[in-house]
Amino acid sequence: MEAQYLFIFAQAHEDFRIPELLSVAKIHGFSITLPDLLEDRDPKRPFMILGLKDEGHARLLARRCILIKSVYEFYARGSTYQELHAQNQARLQLWSRYAADTSFRFLVTAYNHTMSQSQQKEAMESFSYMNFMGKIELKNPEIILGCFEECRWSDTCPRQPGFGGHREEGKFIQVCFGRLIEDGSARSLVRKFDVKKRVYYGNTSMEAEISLLMANQTMAAPGKLMYDPFVGTGSMIYTAAHFGAQLWGSDIDGRQMRGKGTWPGIIRAAAQYGVASRVLDLCTFDVTHNPWRCGDLFDAIVTDPPYGVRAGAKRLGRKKERTPKPDAGAGTDRSTLSDDRPYIPPTKPYELADLASDLVLLARYLLKPSGRLVFFLPTVTDEYQEVDIDTIMCDGMELVANSLQDFGSWGRRLITIQKTTTIPVPPPSFDLLEELVDEEADAGHIPAHKEFRNKYFQGFKKDLSES
Template sequence: MPSQQYLIVFAQAHEDFRVPELLSIAELYGFPLNIENDIDPSRPFGVLDLEKEEHVRLLARRCILIKSVYELYAKGCTYEDVHRQNRASRHLWEKYIPNTSFKFVVNGYNHSISKARQRQVIEDFSYMGFMGTIDLLNPEVTLGCFEEYPNGHRTVRLEHKGASEFRDVFFGRLLEQGSARPLIQTFDVKKRQYFGNTSMEAEISLLMANQTLASPGKLIYDPFIGTGSMAYTTAHFGAFVFGSDIDGRQMRGKEAQPGIMRAAAQYGVRQRILDLCTFDITRNPWRCGGLFDAIITDPPYGVRAGAKRLGRKKERVADSPLPPQPRTDVQQYVPPTKPYELSALAADLVILARYLLKPGGRLVFFLPTVIDEYKELDLDSVLCDGMQVIANSLQDFGAWGRRLITIRKATSRSYPPPTFDSQPVPPALRDGDAEREGNPSSPIHVPAHRDFREKYFQGFKKPSDAGPS
């Protein structure tokens, strides 16, 4: 079946997340999507070749970063190229000529277009000969023309002057507006009945849910559920969610009904939150692996809340045992906790996911990192046999950023429950070239996410920046 080209108009946010989201939704609905170099994250437009129009409509209905999709009639660096291609594409639009209401929109990227020149651009397409009425409110067909200039700094284009400076001009028919993007307002944290200072923003929660391939009938687990931001979005797409946290207060809140359940009821997904439990993932109750289709989480990394695990910072000296004494108070016992270093937490999370995920299941989580120190080698320090990285997208905050990592369980082998205290420390990762040369004295590579909390509160200063002591 011959393919047709479609123009994707992206929202100007989270550029690095676009391709992973497109590929994930294509995998979810089971159709091939060969992007390769077709999507440039620095540009607001992308052109896809797809066999069926329904496929691009499915992308528009589920992808959070898509604003609209168009059936592409023409693309060129000048209007002469565009008009020549559009005439050659007459078989795509001639059926709308006789009696179809329409409107024409002209938009620019990196520049503004005056009303007079918009009118001039529209009139240049008069050869299409549409005989229907012009309807600006509810047209049957919307024709869109998009001009893209490189680094225009909001230049106002009054005439066709500068047409040779176009990076590209796109022309086509609107197929569908991105209907998933309004979900950002639906799940806006400020409108939520229950949230906390670590609640994930709605847009990122939705992007994470898409990476899990959340859909009806799937079972998804959040081991650091906190106030439940990712639970609501994954449940919205039809998945059943189980959540746990070492601190039950985050899940419960202060009212009789747990806070997560109150917010889930607000979104109409209360029945899809299976249960909430309080436990430490390194002392978890799971006795059966291969349960979950996906694991989604934002592990605490110490900026607003530090990660904890059960244990004491300093082990107590063993005393002679005392006979048990009856308790005279009703205060509940609170077990001691100790800090959970981020690199150890991330490695443990991957091992736990390998045990709990079904074959082909996905682990989706954020990994904060120092941008100047990050290397692709860093992820090797958290991977284990049977787990494969399939997406790695950066949300840049300047000196640091957080990477949305998607890891697939690429094995059908069954693994025993992990015993985290007995897990060996991952072998030191050395500089790649030196390692290939077999030089054991090469400097040890330290992942950029190790000791992230300390680096953050030190302002990411390198030892050489401290100056003389």
């Protein structure tokens, strides 16, 4: 039989909340019952009541989910204190076993308004009917009881005369009550992986909280093998490795991985976090000319592809075909040439729409069945449509989550795609696919992420000729 638990969330990256919960639950093999009403799932609100079969499941979520601040055994809630107390008294069996001799502490707090000490005391005293006879311990109590008021945002949310009355009309939403199960310990990882404290990072390094959320979306765990095809300075490697996964990374520019010094920068940073042994190897190659000769290798692919704002995406090839020199015929004696420098192959820009489509196809080839691809896709806010994601999908791959990090005129979407096919597929031929994608774009829908770099530097101004 399921029990209800009150989850208190950090008000950051709200759109990532439910996908993270479901991913972590899937790692540990249990299910979550979400609220039936959409308003109770509203990510703009800090509280959510979830159904779980075991208290241990609540503890697992609190220890792994980055966005959880704390989890409480749910006792009651109401749109007024009278309603709260009536529901709490009806659930006497949940809390009565603690009343006789359990030391306790009472916590009263509020969201979107401030409670004075006298108001907090008044709220605590309204629970006197519970007859808790144990000792009040502020430092190390056996249990902590929490009362949480929620108001809509306003400069003030004053009480009406008399305790338990309605707040300013239309401002008070609800009050919740429960017993603390566990504080969210995973949030401390945000400080641990802070980029500013890292021994090696670059201007494209992903911030710690986001890279941890990405690692949870991959369902990183011991025994899993993962791959970052645009590894850069390795931000996604460290967090996934922290959760026990083994990582392989590659990039077209080896300088990003190596940095300066005899010891590669990524390995130095991995050693800082104690996960250097989980970084299997780092290779320099273009993903469209990759060395992988068999598929179904990886449990997950996690990456933040370059999209041209701080660093542009590149692939092997020339922007323009080179005109052969007249004296460079077959009879040229290359032994007389003085240039003995190593050959550096030319590169050309990699359009984001092509990159995203290619990445999904590469993932279908490299992932094991049920493996996940997790990556960021930047989009223009005013132009984005749900069908944009369909333009990068292919048979055998299914969208799991699409979470927006909103920056105003643009945003980046954390896309989670799962491989559903169990039939082995051949490696994609990227040059042929590029031609097909260009033809389809000319004839059909143009997604909001196409030519994102140009739109970004133009300030997302619409082409007046189109209107």
